Amino acid sequence: MPDTLHFWFDFASTYSYLSAMRIERDAARRGVRVEWQPFLLGPIFTDQGWTTSPFNIYPAKGRYMWRDMERLCASRNLPLTRPDPFPQNSLKAARLALTLPDSGPRAAFARAVFSAEFGDGRDISDDMVLQDALSQAGAAPEMLDRLSDPAIKAALFEQVDRAEALGLFGAPGFVVGSDLFWGDDRLDMAIEQAAQD
């Protein structure tokens, strides 16, 4: 039986957008089930001494990333609008995703957030944008009221700890068993490994 593929993503991450928009289709083709695991890169970057995205710290790397995203989005017929500011504050979106325990609505919410952010260039820390995404996922907009729930906050802290323990240092990451694959470029390989387990 195929192993589960754990998809670790940060809502602020450009390459996570690429994977979010194709992972369910590509995994299903090989009979692989996907667990969507939202987390925050911020605390991990802080531990590395970074106060923002490496794409902002290293300008050549940042310029290249946007050019690369342009090419990849064009080849996949995905819209791309650069959100301002970049990176977006992904805290609320990550907490909301965790409040959606079922895989289907969580995935639908995540895709709606990524599309609003990188497709339409909207601000994903804006409650209206998040409410839209919740309703697209068939979830109750009142979930927004739970954002400050200590249990939800604690759950996200635990997610970040789990991500670090798994060796994640960027996003997206794909974990099959205890094996980590990093980046949208490794999604196919991760699916293959899950299918063969």
Add this chain to the structure above:
Amino acid sequence: MPDTLHFWFDFASTYSYLSAMRIERDAARRGVRVEWQPFLLGPIFTDQGWTTSPFNIYPAKGRYMWRDMERLCASRNLPLTRPDPFPQNSLKAARLALTLPDSGPRAAFARAVFSAEFGDGRDISDDMVLQDALSQAGAAPEMLDRLSDPAIKAALFEQVDRAEALGLFGAPGFVVGSDLFWGDDRLDMAIEQAAQD
């Protein structure tokens, strides 16, 4: 007519090894000519405030890179031995590659150096290893005597300046016209673009 693909590599770079071992075959299949462009990442990393490879500075990233290399080398039937120290000092190898103006011997020398380093784990700052690589490329071992030639030193400085001007911040890089592609994962896309130009 297909455009030329400029292959920018640092001899100390693991992912440059992957590209070096396949680029001629894959490019030839699409009728694309390859120009081998040795350079040094060291000065570029220094400008970013790094004193060694990011794979050493960020341990989680480094551990992942070696695991990733293991998987990729296994799937391509390439040997992999971790050189010690890592990264290797690639200065002499880069200068020698520049002294070989013709594409064939330069490529053959580069593949021999990469194989010694990452296939056999040998020290590529060792003159014996470099001499071996020169003879495998059909080049005169006396070229080693030219290592301190000011013209060769200047040529390598210029290469690094060109690399920075092209926006390179890591290796390997592939340049088609003025468009940059970064990483072995983008080699196929770069070849495709060159073929269509």
